[in-house]
Amino acid sequence: DAGITQSPRHKVTETGTPVTLRCHQTENHRYMYWYRQDPGHGLRLIHYSYGVKDTDKGEVSDGYSVSRSKTEDFLLTLESATSSQTSVYFCAIGLAGSGQVRYEQYFGPGTRLTVT
């Protein structure tokens, strides 16, 4: 258990509303990630963070923003939710390896978001 929680676990929202998902870790890991999972696509990276206030975009970042003001919390915000953002969102922490290489990641339980 990597001590990762996500909130909320389920959310239904309307198109055009802002939504914030929270990821919380208890083990002080530097690297955190947000992925979305869609049928037939596996998991795709939205944004990641390599430290407090240090974030970068992933493969599918359009329409999403993130913030990390504390090591333990990584927030994902949908500024104006669209139906195409209906998905399951997973947060992950990454274990640091040597040099530039990062090792495995551990995942939270996920948030199921439905945009109507």
Next chain:
Amino acid sequence: AQSVTQLGSHVSVSEGALVLLRCNYSSSVPPYLFWYVQYPNQGLQLLLKYTSAATLVKGINGFEAEFKKSETSFHLTKPSAHMSDAAEYFCAVSDPGNQAGTALIFGKGTTLSVSS
């Protein structure tokens, strides 16, 4: 860019039969490779990882995988399937050429069904 291909979106086996889930990666540099399992309505759990040590990697629940550089493959096997192995399995690769915060690149997943 790295990519991961999982051959077969759905594999069905009988209880007690061999499980073989295929994964091929594209990279000119041997990456780090991972297999994850996802049970319904849960997050992803790490099964095993290859990080340039032994090419035959043993994981949890009796699974193992062999890294074959010449074939750019990392197939997952289990000698005897159990009903509890029914789940979705994801192969993932870590891109050693990426900068800080290397994310995992996932295959699209293979659903394993086990019949009695």
